[in-house]
Amino acid sequence: MSAPERIPPRSVTTADHLTRGDLTVRGQIRDASNAVLHCTVAHAGEDITCVYKPVRGERPLWDFPDGTLAQREVAAYEVSEATGWGLIPVTVLRDGPYGEGMCQQWIDGEPGAELxxxxxxxxxxxxxxxxxxxxxxxxxxxxxxxxDDQRLRRLAVLDAVINNADRKGGHLLPGPDGRLYGIDHGVTFHAENKLRTLLWGWAGERLTEEATGVLTSLQDALSPTGALTARLTSLITPAELDATRARVDALLTSGRHPEPSGEWPAIPWPPV
Incomplete structure:
Protein backbone atom coordinates (compact mmCIF):
# COMPACT_ATOMS: atom_id res chain seq x y z
CA MET A 1 0.00 0.00 0.00
CA SER A 2 1.43 3.37 -0.99
CA ALA A 3 1.86 5.89 1.80
CA PRO A 4 -0.40 8.95 1.66
CA GLU A 5 1.11 12.17 0.40
CA ARG A 6 2.37 14.05 3.43
CA ILE A 7 1.86 17.71 4.22
CA PRO A 8 4.82 20.04 3.60
CA PRO A 9 6.54 21.13 6.83
CA ARG A 10 5.76 24.78 6.03
CA SER A 11 2.23 24.26 7.43
CA VAL A 12 3.64 24.45 10.96
CA THR A 13 5.33 27.81 10.41
CA THR A 14 2.29 29.15 8.56
CA ALA A 15 0.07 28.23 11.51
CA ASP A 16 2.46 30.02 13.86
CA HIS A 17 2.41 33.07 11.55
CA LEU A 18 -1.38 33.15 11.41
CA THR A 19 -1.70 32.71 15.17
CA ARG A 20 0.97 35.15 16.38
CA GLY A 21 1.03 37.82 13.66
CA ASP A 22 -0.60 41.25 13.58
CA LEU A 23 -3.91 40.90 11.74
CA THR A 24 -4.99 43.78 9.50
CA VAL A 25 -8.33 43.86 7.68
CA ARG A 26 -7.98 44.89 4.01
CA GLY A 27 -11.54 44.36 2.77
CA GLN A 28 -14.67 42.25 2.89
CA ILE A 29 -15.74 39.38 0.63
CA ARG A 30 -19.30 40.50 -0.11
CA ASP A 31 -20.87 37.38 -1.64
CA ALA A 32 -20.43 35.26 1.50
CA SER A 33 -23.37 34.42 3.77
CA ASN A 34 -21.32 35.19 6.89
CA ALA A 35 -18.77 37.93 7.56
CA VAL A 36 -15.62 37.03 5.62
CA LEU A 37 -12.75 39.51 5.79
CA HIS A 38 -9.75 39.66 3.49
CA CYS A 39 -6.69 40.33 5.67
CA THR A 40 -2.94 40.26 5.98
CA VAL A 41 -0.97 38.93 8.92
CA ALA A 42 2.44 40.45 9.62
CA HIS A 43 4.96 38.35 11.54
CA ALA A 44 8.75 38.15 11.60
CA GLY A 45 9.07 40.68 8.78
CA GLU A 46 6.72 38.84 6.41
CA ASP A 47 3.08 39.33 5.41
CA ILE A 48 0.72 36.45 4.67
CA THR A 49 -2.67 36.97 3.04
CA CYS A 50 -5.52 35.30 4.86
CA VAL A 51 -9.26 35.10 5.45
CA TYR A 52 -10.64 36.05 8.86
CA LYS A 53 -14.17 35.02 9.86
CA PRO A 54 -15.12 36.51 13.23
CA VAL A 55 -17.58 34.53 15.33
CA ARG A 56 -19.71 37.63 15.81
CA GLY A 57 -20.26 37.76 12.04
CA GLU A 58 -21.84 34.30 11.86
CA ARG A 59 -25.51 34.14 10.96
CA PRO A 60 -27.57 31.83 13.20
CA LEU A 61 -28.52 28.46 11.68
CA TRP A 62 -31.52 26.38 12.69
CA ASP A 63 -29.55 23.12 12.94
CA PHE A 64 -26.15 24.21 14.28
CA PRO A 65 -25.45 25.89 17.65
CA ASP A 66 -24.80 29.64 17.39
CA GLY A 67 -21.21 30.81 17.41
CA THR A 68 -19.60 27.46 16.56
CA LEU A 69 -18.77 27.71 12.85
CA ALA A 70 -15.22 29.02 13.34
CA GLN A 71 -14.37 26.13 15.65
CA ARG A 72 -15.79 23.66 13.12
CA GLU A 73 -13.58 25.13 10.40
CA VAL A 74 -10.53 24.61 12.58
CA ALA A 75 -11.68 21.08 13.47
CA ALA A 76 -12.01 20.24 9.77
CA TYR A 77 -8.45 21.46 9.21
CA GLU A 78 -7.20 19.31 12.10
CA VAL A 79 -8.80 16.20 10.58
CA SER A 80 -7.40 17.09 7.16
CA GLU A 81 -3.92 17.35 8.68
CA ALA A 82 -4.36 14.00 10.41
CA THR A 83 -5.12 12.32 7.07
CA GLY A 84 -1.79 13.52 5.68
CA TRP A 85 -3.53 14.76 2.54
CA GLY A 86 -3.37 18.47 3.37
CA LEU A 87 -6.71 19.26 1.71
CA ILE A 88 -7.59 22.37 3.72
CA PRO A 89 -5.49 25.56 3.90
CA VAL A 90 -3.81 26.21 7.24
CA THR A 91 -6.57 27.29 9.66
CA VAL A 92 -6.32 28.57 13.22
CA LEU A 93 -8.57 30.05 15.88
CA ARG A 94 -7.39 33.44 17.13
CA ASP A 95 -8.42 36.84 18.37
CA GLY A 96 -8.72 39.65 15.85
CA PRO A 97 -10.07 43.17 15.32
CA TYR A 98 -13.66 41.89 15.65
CA GLY A 99 -13.04 39.27 18.33
CA GLU A 100 -12.30 35.58 18.16
CA GLY A 101 -12.62 33.95 14.78
CA MET A 102 -11.22 31.59 12.21
CA CYS A 103 -8.09 32.71 10.36
CA GLN A 104 -7.16 30.75 7.22
CA GLN A 105 -4.32 31.01 4.75
CA TRP A 106 -5.44 32.57 1.46
CA ILE A 107 -5.13 30.32 -1.60
CA ASP A 108 -5.05 31.79 -5.09
CA GLY A 109 -7.08 29.39 -7.23
CA GLU A 110 -5.61 28.24 -10.52
CA PRO A 111 -7.77 29.62 -13.37
CA GLY A 112 -8.90 27.19 -16.02
CA ALA A 113 -8.78 24.07 -13.84
CA GLU A 114 -11.99 22.28 -14.85
CA LEU A 115 -13.39 20.12 -12.07
CA ASP A 148 -12.54 11.60 -11.87
CA ASP A 149 -9.63 13.10 -9.99
CA GLN A 150 -7.72 11.47 -7.13
CA ARG A 151 -7.61 14.80 -5.27
CA LEU A 152 -11.41 15.09 -5.42
CA ARG A 153 -11.77 11.48 -4.31
CA ARG A 154 -9.65 12.16 -1.23
CA LEU A 155 -11.81 15.21 -0.50
CA ALA A 156 -14.95 13.06 -0.82
CA VAL A 157 -13.55 10.76 1.88
CA LEU A 158 -12.68 13.71 4.12
CA ASP A 159 -16.19 15.14 3.67
CA ALA A 160 -17.71 11.81 4.69
CA VAL A 161 -15.61 11.82 7.87
CA ILE A 162 -16.39 15.42 8.88
CA ASN A 163 -20.03 15.19 7.71
CA ASN A 164 -19.76 18.19 5.42
CA ALA A 165 -23.23 19.65 4.79
CA ASP A 166 -22.12 22.13 2.13
CA ARG A 167 -19.55 20.89 -0.43
CA LYS A 168 -20.22 23.24 -3.34
CA GLY A 169 -18.25 23.75 -6.52
CA GLY A 170 -17.13 27.18 -5.35
CA HIS A 171 -15.50 25.55 -2.32
CA LEU A 172 -12.97 23.72 -4.51
CA LEU A 173 -9.68 25.57 -5.06
CA PRO A 174 -7.07 24.04 -7.37
CA GLY A 175 -3.84 25.66 -6.21
CA PRO A 176 -0.97 26.82 -8.43
CA ASP A 177 1.19 24.08 -6.88
CA GLY A 178 -1.02 21.36 -8.35
CA ARG A 179 -2.73 20.62 -5.04
CA LEU A 180 -6.47 20.83 -4.48
CA TYR A 181 -7.85 22.67 -1.46
CA GLY A 182 -11.34 22.70 0.05
CA ILE A 183 -12.65 25.75 1.89
CA ASP A 184 -15.76 26.78 3.87
CA HIS A 185 -16.18 24.02 6.46
CA GLY A 186 -18.39 25.79 8.99
CA VAL A 187 -21.32 23.37 8.69
CA THR A 188 -19.53 20.14 9.57
CA PHE A 189 -19.37 17.59 12.39
CA HIS A 190 -23.11 17.50 13.11
CA ALA A 191 -24.00 14.41 15.12
CA GLU A 192 -26.78 13.59 12.61
CA ASN A 193 -26.09 12.61 9.01
CA LYS A 194 -26.08 15.81 6.95
CA LEU A 195 -23.66 14.99 4.13
CA ARG A 196 -24.47 17.24 1.17
CA THR A 197 -21.93 17.35 -1.62
CA LEU A 198 -21.30 17.53 -5.32
CA LEU A 199 -18.79 14.69 -5.03
CA TRP A 200 -21.20 11.75 -5.31
CA GLY A 201 -19.46 10.27 -8.36
CA TRP A 202 -17.90 7.44 -6.34
CA ALA A 203 -21.02 6.69 -4.26
CA GLY A 204 -21.15 2.99 -3.46
CA GLU A 205 -17.74 2.28 -4.99
CA ARG A 206 -15.01 0.58 -2.99
CA LEU A 207 -12.65 2.85 -1.13
CA THR A 208 -9.12 2.94 -2.44
CA GLU A 209 -6.41 1.09 -0.54
CA GLU A 210 -4.90 4.47 0.30
CA ALA A 211 -8.17 5.73 1.79
CA THR A 212 -8.58 2.59 3.88
CA GLY A 213 -5.08 3.09 5.30
CA VAL A 214 -5.80 6.73 6.11
CA LEU A 215 -9.10 5.86 7.80
CA THR A 216 -7.37 3.22 9.90
CA SER A 217 -4.86 5.84 11.03
CA LEU A 218 -7.73 8.21 11.84
CA GLN A 219 -9.36 5.49 13.91
CA ASP A 220 -6.23 5.34 16.07
CA ALA A 221 -5.90 9.13 16.26
CA LEU A 222 -9.54 9.39 17.40
CA SER A 223 -9.16 6.93 20.27
CA PRO A 224 -9.81 8.40 23.74
CA THR A 225 -6.07 9.02 24.17
CA GLY A 226 -5.37 9.84 20.51
CA ALA A 227 -3.67 13.02 19.35
CA LEU A 228 -6.58 14.06 17.14
CA THR A 229 -9.05 13.58 19.98
CA ALA A 230 -6.99 15.97 22.10
CA ARG A 231 -7.13 18.62 19.38
CA LEU A 232 -10.85 18.23 18.65
CA THR A 233 -12.07 18.17 22.24
CA SER A 234 -12.07 21.97 22.56
CA LEU A 235 -13.60 22.49 19.10
CA ILE A 236 -16.63 20.18 18.88
CA THR A 237 -18.96 18.56 21.42
CA PRO A 238 -18.45 15.06 22.89
CA ALA A 239 -21.50 13.83 20.94
CA GLU A 240 -20.05 15.22 17.70
CA LEU A 241 -16.70 13.61 18.45
CA ASP A 242 -18.38 10.25 19.06
CA ALA A 243 -20.30 10.65 15.79
CA THR A 244 -17.04 11.34 13.94
CA ARG A 245 -15.58 8.13 15.33
CA ALA A 246 -18.73 6.27 14.27
CA ARG A 247 -18.47 7.62 10.70
CA VAL A 248 -14.86 6.46 10.41
CA ASP A 249 -15.84 3.03 11.78
CA ALA A 250 -18.76 2.81 9.33
CA LEU A 251 -16.58 3.66 6.35
CA LEU A 252 -14.05 0.99 7.31
CA THR A 253 -16.79 -1.57 7.94
CA SER A 254 -18.49 -0.99 4.58
CA GLY A 255 -15.25 -0.42 2.68
CA ARG A 256 -17.19 1.84 0.31
CA HIS A 257 -17.90 5.49 -0.34
CA PRO A 258 -21.22 6.50 1.25
CA GLU A 259 -24.41 6.87 -0.76
CA PRO A 260 -27.16 9.48 -0.32
CA SER A 261 -29.40 8.50 2.57
CA GLY A 262 -32.61 9.79 1.02
CA GLU A 263 -33.45 11.46 4.34
CA TRP A 264 -31.62 14.70 3.57
CA PRO A 265 -31.09 16.67 0.33
CA ALA A 266 -27.96 15.11 -1.16
CA ILE A 267 -26.73 18.14 -3.10
CA PRO A 268 -26.29 21.63 -1.62
CA TRP A 269 -28.18 24.56 -3.13
CA PRO A 270 -27.01 26.42 -5.04
CA PRO A 271 -24.56 23.70 -6.13
CA VAL A 272 -21.86 26.13 -7.27
Missing part, protein backbone atom coordinates in the same frame (compact mmCIF):
# COMPACT_ATOMS: atom_id res chain seq x y z
CA UNK A 116 -17.14 20.45 -12.78
CA UNK A 117 -19.08 20.53 -16.04
CA UNK A 118 -22.56 20.34 -17.53
CA UNK A 119 -22.77 17.99 -20.51
CA UNK A 120 -25.55 17.25 -22.98
CA UNK A 121 -25.36 13.49 -22.53
CA UNK A 122 -26.94 10.62 -20.62
CA UNK A 123 -23.65 9.27 -19.30
CA UNK A 124 -20.36 10.95 -18.31
CA UNK A 125 -17.46 10.73 -20.72
CA UNK A 126 -14.02 9.29 -19.91
CA UNK A 127 -12.40 11.04 -16.96
CA UNK A 128 -15.70 12.23 -15.49
CA UNK A 129 -18.15 11.05 -12.84
CA UNK A 130 -21.90 11.71 -12.86
CA UNK A 131 -23.51 13.76 -10.10
CA UNK A 132 -27.04 14.02 -11.50
CA UNK A 133 -29.24 15.91 -13.92
CA UNK A 134 -29.78 19.62 -13.54
CA UNK A 135 -32.29 21.94 -15.20
CA UNK A 136 -30.38 24.41 -17.36
CA UNK A 137 -33.27 25.94 -19.27
CA UNK A 138 -37.03 25.69 -19.27
CA UNK A 139 -37.78 22.07 -20.07
CA UNK A 140 -34.15 21.20 -20.73
CA UNK A 141 -31.72 19.31 -18.51
CA UNK A 142 -28.02 18.53 -18.64
CA UNK A 143 -25.84 16.05 -16.80
CA UNK A 144 -23.75 17.59 -14.02
CA UNK A 145 -20.38 15.83 -13.73
CA UNK A 146 -17.18 16.18 -11.76
CA UNK A 147 -13.67 15.13 -12.70
Missing amino acids: LALVDAEEPGPGWKAIGFAEVDEGKTALLVHA
Whole structure:
Protein backbone atom coordinates (compact mmCIF):
# COMPACT_ATOMS: atom_id res chain seq x y z
CA MET A 1 0.00 0.00 0.00
CA SER A 2 1.43 3.37 -0.99
CA ALA A 3 1.86 5.89 1.80
CA PRO A 4 -0.40 8.95 1.66
CA GLU A 5 1.11 12.17 0.40
CA ARG A 6 2.37 14.05 3.43
CA ILE A 7 1.86 17.71 4.22
CA PRO A 8 4.82 20.04 3.60
CA PRO A 9 6.54 21.13 6.83
CA ARG A 10 5.76 24.78 6.03
CA SER A 11 2.23 24.26 7.43
CA VAL A 12 3.64 24.45 10.96
CA THR A 13 5.33 27.81 10.41
CA THR A 14 2.29 29.15 8.56
CA ALA A 15 0.07 28.23 11.51
CA ASP A 16 2.46 30.02 13.86
CA HIS A 17 2.41 33.07 11.55
CA LEU A 18 -1.38 33.15 11.41
CA THR A 19 -1.70 32.71 15.17
CA ARG A 20 0.97 35.15 16.38
CA GLY A 21 1.03 37.82 13.66
CA ASP A 22 -0.60 41.25 13.58
CA LEU A 23 -3.91 40.90 11.74
CA THR A 24 -4.99 43.78 9.50
CA VAL A 25 -8.33 43.86 7.68
CA ARG A 26 -7.98 44.89 4.01
CA GLY A 27 -11.54 44.36 2.77
CA GLN A 28 -14.67 42.25 2.89
CA ILE A 29 -15.74 39.38 0.63
CA ARG A 30 -19.30 40.50 -0.11
CA ASP A 31 -20.87 37.38 -1.64
CA ALA A 32 -20.43 35.26 1.50
CA SER A 33 -23.37 34.42 3.77
CA ASN A 34 -21.32 35.19 6.89
CA ALA A 35 -18.77 37.93 7.56
CA VAL A 36 -15.62 37.03 5.62
CA LEU A 37 -12.75 39.51 5.79
CA HIS A 38 -9.75 39.66 3.49
CA CYS A 39 -6.69 40.33 5.67
CA THR A 40 -2.94 40.26 5.98
CA VAL A 41 -0.97 38.93 8.92
CA ALA A 42 2.44 40.45 9.62
CA HIS A 43 4.96 38.35 11.54
CA ALA A 44 8.75 38.15 11.60
CA GLY A 45 9.07 40.68 8.78
CA GLU A 46 6.72 38.84 6.41
CA ASP A 47 3.08 39.33 5.41
CA ILE A 48 0.72 36.45 4.67
CA THR A 49 -2.67 36.97 3.04
CA CYS A 50 -5.52 35.30 4.86
CA VAL A 51 -9.26 35.10 5.45
CA TYR A 52 -10.64 36.05 8.86
CA LYS A 53 -14.17 35.02 9.86
CA PRO A 54 -15.12 36.51 13.23
CA VAL A 55 -17.58 34.53 15.33
CA ARG A 56 -19.71 37.63 15.81
CA GLY A 57 -20.26 37.76 12.04
CA GLU A 58 -21.84 34.30 11.86
CA ARG A 59 -25.51 34.14 10.96
CA PRO A 60 -27.57 31.83 13.20
CA LEU A 61 -28.52 28.46 11.68
CA TRP A 62 -31.52 26.38 12.69
CA ASP A 63 -29.55 23.12 12.94
CA PHE A 64 -26.15 24.21 14.28
CA PRO A 65 -25.45 25.89 17.65
CA ASP A 66 -24.80 29.64 17.39
CA GLY A 67 -21.21 30.81 17.41
CA THR A 68 -19.60 27.46 16.56
CA LEU A 69 -18.77 27.71 12.85
CA ALA A 70 -15.22 29.02 13.34
CA GLN A 71 -14.37 26.13 15.65
CA ARG A 72 -15.79 23.66 13.12
CA GLU A 73 -13.58 25.13 10.40
CA VAL A 74 -10.53 24.61 12.58
CA ALA A 75 -11.68 21.08 13.47
CA ALA A 76 -12.01 20.24 9.77
CA TYR A 77 -8.45 21.46 9.21
CA GLU A 78 -7.20 19.31 12.10
CA VAL A 79 -8.80 16.20 10.58
CA SER A 80 -7.40 17.09 7.16
CA GLU A 81 -3.92 17.35 8.68
CA ALA A 82 -4.36 14.00 10.41
CA THR A 83 -5.12 12.32 7.07
CA GLY A 84 -1.79 13.52 5.68
CA TRP A 85 -3.53 14.76 2.54
CA GLY A 86 -3.37 18.47 3.37
CA LEU A 87 -6.71 19.26 1.71
CA ILE A 88 -7.59 22.37 3.72
CA PRO A 89 -5.49 25.56 3.90
CA VAL A 90 -3.81 26.21 7.24
CA THR A 91 -6.57 27.29 9.66
CA VAL A 92 -6.32 28.57 13.22
CA LEU A 93 -8.57 30.05 15.88
CA ARG A 94 -7.39 33.44 17.13
CA ASP A 95 -8.42 36.84 18.37
CA GLY A 96 -8.72 39.65 15.85
CA PRO A 97 -10.07 43.17 15.32
CA TYR A 98 -13.66 41.89 15.65
CA GLY A 99 -13.04 39.27 18.33
CA GLU A 100 -12.30 35.58 18.16
CA GLY A 101 -12.62 33.95 14.78
CA MET A 102 -11.22 31.59 12.21
CA CYS A 103 -8.09 32.71 10.36
CA GLN A 104 -7.16 30.75 7.22
CA GLN A 105 -4.32 31.01 4.75
CA TRP A 106 -5.44 32.57 1.46
CA ILE A 107 -5.13 30.32 -1.60
CA ASP A 108 -5.05 31.79 -5.09
CA GLY A 109 -7.08 29.39 -7.23
CA GLU A 110 -5.61 28.24 -10.52
CA PRO A 111 -7.77 29.62 -13.37
CA GLY A 112 -8.90 27.19 -16.02
CA ALA A 113 -8.78 24.07 -13.84
CA GLU A 114 -11.99 22.28 -14.85
CA LEU A 115 -13.39 20.12 -12.07
CA LEU A 116 -17.14 20.45 -12.78
CA ALA A 117 -19.08 20.53 -16.04
CA LEU A 118 -22.56 20.34 -17.53
CA VAL A 119 -22.77 17.99 -20.51
CA ASP A 120 -25.55 17.25 -22.98
CA ALA A 121 -25.36 13.49 -22.53
CA GLU A 122 -26.94 10.62 -20.62
CA GLU A 123 -23.65 9.27 -19.30
CA PRO A 124 -20.36 10.95 -18.31
CA GLY A 125 -17.46 10.73 -20.72
CA PRO A 126 -14.02 9.29 -19.91
CA GLY A 127 -12.40 11.04 -16.96
CA TRP A 128 -15.70 12.23 -15.49
CA LYS A 129 -18.15 11.05 -12.84
CA ALA A 130 -21.90 11.71 -12.86
CA ILE A 131 -23.51 13.76 -10.10
CA GLY A 132 -27.04 14.02 -11.50
CA PHE A 133 -29.24 15.91 -13.92
CA ALA A 134 -29.78 19.62 -13.54
CA GLU A 135 -32.29 21.94 -15.20
CA VAL A 136 -30.38 24.41 -17.36
CA ASP A 137 -33.27 25.94 -19.27
CA GLU A 138 -37.03 25.69 -19.27
CA GLY A 139 -37.78 22.07 -20.07
CA LYS A 140 -34.15 21.20 -20.73
CA THR A 141 -31.72 19.31 -18.51
CA ALA A 142 -28.02 18.53 -18.64
CA LEU A 143 -25.84 16.05 -16.80
CA LEU A 144 -23.75 17.59 -14.02
CA VAL A 145 -20.38 15.83 -13.73
CA HIS A 146 -17.18 16.18 -11.76
CA ALA A 147 -13.67 15.13 -12.70
CA ASP A 148 -12.54 11.60 -11.87
CA ASP A 149 -9.63 13.10 -9.99
CA GLN A 150 -7.72 11.47 -7.13
CA ARG A 151 -7.61 14.80 -5.27
CA LEU A 152 -11.41 15.09 -5.42
CA ARG A 153 -11.77 11.48 -4.31
CA ARG A 154 -9.65 12.16 -1.23
CA LEU A 155 -11.81 15.21 -0.50
CA ALA A 156 -14.95 13.06 -0.82
CA VAL A 157 -13.55 10.76 1.88
CA LEU A 158 -12.68 13.71 4.12
CA ASP A 159 -16.19 15.14 3.67
CA ALA A 160 -17.71 11.81 4.69
CA VAL A 161 -15.61 11.82 7.87
CA ILE A 162 -16.39 15.42 8.88
CA ASN A 163 -20.03 15.19 7.71
CA ASN A 164 -19.76 18.19 5.42
CA ALA A 165 -23.23 19.65 4.79
CA ASP A 166 -22.12 22.13 2.13
CA ARG A 167 -19.55 20.89 -0.43
CA LYS A 168 -20.22 23.24 -3.34
CA GLY A 169 -18.25 23.75 -6.52
CA GLY A 170 -17.13 27.18 -5.35
CA HIS A 171 -15.50 25.55 -2.32
CA LEU A 172 -12.97 23.72 -4.51
CA LEU A 173 -9.68 25.57 -5.06
CA PRO A 174 -7.07 24.04 -7.37
CA GLY A 175 -3.84 25.66 -6.21
CA PRO A 176 -0.97 26.82 -8.43
CA ASP A 177 1.19 24.08 -6.88
CA GLY A 178 -1.02 21.36 -8.35
CA ARG A 179 -2.73 20.62 -5.04
CA LEU A 180 -6.47 20.83 -4.48
CA TYR A 181 -7.85 22.67 -1.46
CA GLY A 182 -11.34 22.70 0.05
CA ILE A 183 -12.65 25.75 1.89
CA ASP A 184 -15.76 26.78 3.87
CA HIS A 185 -16.18 24.02 6.46
CA GLY A 186 -18.39 25.79 8.99
CA VAL A 187 -21.32 23.37 8.69
CA THR A 188 -19.53 20.14 9.57
CA PHE A 189 -19.37 17.59 12.39
CA HIS A 190 -23.11 17.50 13.11
CA ALA A 191 -24.00 14.41 15.12
CA GLU A 192 -26.78 13.59 12.61
CA ASN A 193 -26.09 12.61 9.01
CA LYS A 194 -26.08 15.81 6.95
CA LEU A 195 -23.66 14.99 4.13
CA ARG A 196 -24.47 17.24 1.17
CA THR A 197 -21.93 17.35 -1.62
CA LEU A 198 -21.30 17.53 -5.32
CA LEU A 199 -18.79 14.69 -5.03
CA TRP A 200 -21.20 11.75 -5.31
CA GLY A 201 -19.46 10.27 -8.36
CA TRP A 202 -17.90 7.44 -6.34
CA ALA A 203 -21.02 6.69 -4.26
CA GLY A 204 -21.15 2.99 -3.46
CA GLU A 205 -17.74 2.28 -4.99
CA ARG A 206 -15.01 0.58 -2.99
CA LEU A 207 -12.65 2.85 -1.13
CA THR A 208 -9.12 2.94 -2.44
CA GLU A 209 -6.41 1.09 -0.54
CA GLU A 210 -4.90 4.47 0.30
CA ALA A 211 -8.17 5.73 1.79
CA THR A 212 -8.58 2.59 3.88
CA GLY A 213 -5.08 3.09 5.30
CA VAL A 214 -5.80 6.73 6.11
CA LEU A 215 -9.10 5.86 7.80
CA THR A 216 -7.37 3.22 9.90
CA SER A 217 -4.86 5.84 11.03
CA LEU A 218 -7.73 8.21 11.84
CA GLN A 219 -9.36 5.49 13.91
CA ASP A 220 -6.23 5.34 16.07
CA ALA A 221 -5.90 9.13 16.26
CA LEU A 222 -9.54 9.39 17.40
CA SER A 223 -9.16 6.93 20.27
CA PRO A 224 -9.81 8.40 23.74
CA THR A 225 -6.07 9.02 24.17
CA GLY A 226 -5.37 9.84 20.51
CA ALA A 227 -3.67 13.02 19.35
CA LEU A 228 -6.58 14.06 17.14
CA THR A 229 -9.05 13.58 19.98
CA ALA A 230 -6.99 15.97 22.10
CA ARG A 231 -7.13 18.62 19.38
CA LEU A 232 -10.85 18.23 18.65
CA THR A 233 -12.07 18.17 22.24
CA SER A 234 -12.07 21.97 22.56
CA LEU A 235 -13.60 22.49 19.10
CA ILE A 236 -16.63 20.18 18.88
CA THR A 237 -18.96 18.56 21.42
CA PRO A 238 -18.45 15.06 22.89
CA ALA A 239 -21.50 13.83 20.94
CA GLU A 240 -20.05 15.22 17.70
CA LEU A 241 -16.70 13.61 18.45
CA ASP A 242 -18.38 10.25 19.06
CA ALA A 243 -20.30 10.65 15.79
CA THR A 244 -17.04 11.34 13.94
CA ARG A 245 -15.58 8.13 15.33
CA ALA A 246 -18.73 6.27 14.27
CA ARG A 247 -18.47 7.62 10.70
CA VAL A 248 -14.86 6.46 10.41
CA ASP A 249 -15.84 3.03 11.78
CA ALA A 250 -18.76 2.81 9.33
CA LEU A 251 -16.58 3.66 6.35
CA LEU A 252 -14.05 0.99 7.31
CA THR A 253 -16.79 -1.57 7.94
CA SER A 254 -18.49 -0.99 4.58
CA GLY A 255 -15.25 -0.42 2.68
CA ARG A 256 -17.19 1.84 0.31
CA HIS A 257 -17.90 5.49 -0.34
CA PRO A 258 -21.22 6.50 1.25
CA GLU A 259 -24.41 6.87 -0.76
CA PRO A 260 -27.16 9.48 -0.32
CA SER A 261 -29.40 8.50 2.57
CA GLY A 262 -32.61 9.79 1.02
CA GLU A 263 -33.45 11.46 4.34
CA TRP A 264 -31.62 14.70 3.57
CA PRO A 265 -31.09 16.67 0.33
CA ALA A 266 -27.96 15.11 -1.16
CA ILE A 267 -26.73 18.14 -3.10
CA PRO A 268 -26.29 21.63 -1.62
CA TRP A 269 -28.18 24.56 -3.13
CA PRO A 270 -27.01 26.42 -5.04
CA PRO A 271 -24.56 23.70 -6.13
CA VAL A 272 -21.86 26.13 -7.27
